[in-house]
Amino acid sequence: MENKSGEGKQHIPLLSPYEMGNFQLSHRVVLAPLTRQRSYGNVPQPHTILYYSQRTTKGGLLIAEGCGISDTAHGYKDTSGIWTYEQVEAWKPVVSAVHAKGGIFFCQLWHTGRVSSKDFQPNGQAPISCTDKPSKPLICSDVRDVAQFPPPRRLRTDEIPQIVNDFRLAARNAIETGFDGVEIHGAHGYLIDQFMKDQVNDRTDQYGGSLENRCRFALEIVEVVVNEIGGDRVGIRLSPFADYMDSGDSNPSALGLYMAESLNKYGIAYCHMVEPRMKTLGEKVECPESLIPMRKAFKGTFIVAGGYDRGDGNKAVLEDRADLVAYGRMFIANPDLPRRFELDAPLNKYNMETFYTSDPVVGYTDYPFLETTI
Numbered sequence: 001m002e003n004k005s006g007e008g009k010q011h012i013p014l015l016s017p018y019e020m021g022n023f024q025l026s027h028r029v030v031l032a033p034l035t036r037q038r039s040y041g042n043v044p045q046p047h048t049i050l051y052y053s054q055r056t057t058k059g060g061l062l063i064a065e066g067c068g069i070s071d072t073a074h075g076y077k078d079t080s081g082i083w084t085y086e087q088v089e090a091w092k093p094v095v096s097a098v099h100a101k102g103g104i105f106f107c108q109l110w111h112t113g114r115v116s117s118k119d120f121q122p123n124g125q126a127p128i129s130c131t132d133k134p135s136k137p138l139i140c141s142d143v144r145d146v147a148q149f150p151p152p153r154r155l156r157t158d159e160i161p162q163i164v165n166d167f168r169l170a171a172r173n174a175i176e177t178g179f180d181g182v183e184i185h186g187a188h189g190y191l192i193d194q195f196m197k198d199q200v201n202d203r204t205d206q207y208g209g210s211l212e213n214r215c216r217f218a219l220e221i222v223e224v225v226v227n228e229i230g231g232d233r234v235g236i237r238l239s240p241f242a243d244y245m246d247s248g249d250s251n252p253s254a255l256g257l258y259m260a261e262s263l264n265k266y267g268i269a270y271c272h273m274v275e276p277r278m279k280t281l282g283e284k285v286e287c288p289e290s291l292i293p294m295r296k297a298f299k300g301t302f303i304v305a306g307g308y309d310r311g312d313g314n315k316a317v318l319e320d321r322a323d324l325v326a327y328g329r330m331f332i333a334n335p336d337l338p339r340r341f342e343l344d345a346p347l348n349k350y351n352m353e354t355f356y357t358s359d360p361v362v363g364y365t366d367y368p369f370l371e372t373t374i
């Protein structure tokens, strides 16, 4: 098959096969984790089966939306979870549908920490964090449900192992559900990132202060999850350069590099990093920083995300700056994104207005496939 520019599939870097540990990927176009807020009452719904199935290709890697690991993990309405029996059962048909089409499916494990409010917490309690400083009110127009954040409750040192253990149990649930692996959500200003970033973490115990101490929580989670399900089934997502939810760091390059190096000892499947150019969730700003030092330091599969299109995704793979490229907004709007990249076909435009609305169809499963548009 040739595309419109006459390149065969084998000459399109994004469409070349890749071996990620035991997983044989047929191409490198990954579905990024995407919260869609259509899991009513935190339980995935039948419409989610179609949504993921539409985005599945044989040998393609999909990362599911962030799934809460416990009843304190949520910060938004109708986000999915993976800590109850009901949630596990409801995910099963979604995973089966992805597997039926030959996809490889990882579940993103999420705790929002202080990016939550009493409305989402058991008994209306304060959300938990590494700190008791609240995040500044949200100024991001495309995230709707939480505008103001109450002061969180600072976790006591002796409570931290329980949260680490919640990640382990959620990972076990994900495997029980049938997921091929889990991605630990260490990005975007949520709980793990709150611990890592020096502009949030003001602890004085062994989880605060030095870079090593701030990364301890993340690495303890990696360790227990690896011990529970095996390193080949574990990935982590990090965004050292982003300061979403008021979570900046004074030296993001050192943080990213320390994590990339430290992760090597756990033999995990992949490290997934968000590009420094994603200064805000919705905008790409060119900047001098780069993920190349982390790419070089990390020995496993390196996934990049953030503002990629077909051209620079191909370039990143060709220049060995990444093994795989995750696509978010383009994949929302183009369920057949890998096929469109193969053919260099035009893309549907995404509609931000329906990213987080709760309709089971509109803006979710009604984006047209190429076959139906030409």
Ligand SMILES: Cc1cc2nc3c(=O)[nH]c(=O)nc-3n(C[C@H](O)[C@H](O)[C@H](O)COP(=O)(O)O)c2cc1C
Binding pocket: 032, 033, 034, 035, 036, 065, 066, 108, 185, 187, 188, 237, 274, 278, 281, 305, 306, 307, 308, 326, 327, 328, 329, 330, 355, 356
């Ligand atoms: C609607 C929406 C939901 C998102 N949900 C998540 C999420 O659950 N977990 C996560 O790590 N990132 C999430 N992100 C970030 C995306 O995974 C991705 O990194 C971001 O959209 C930048 O990539 P893009 O330029 O290809 O869209 C979300 C982004 C959008 C637009």
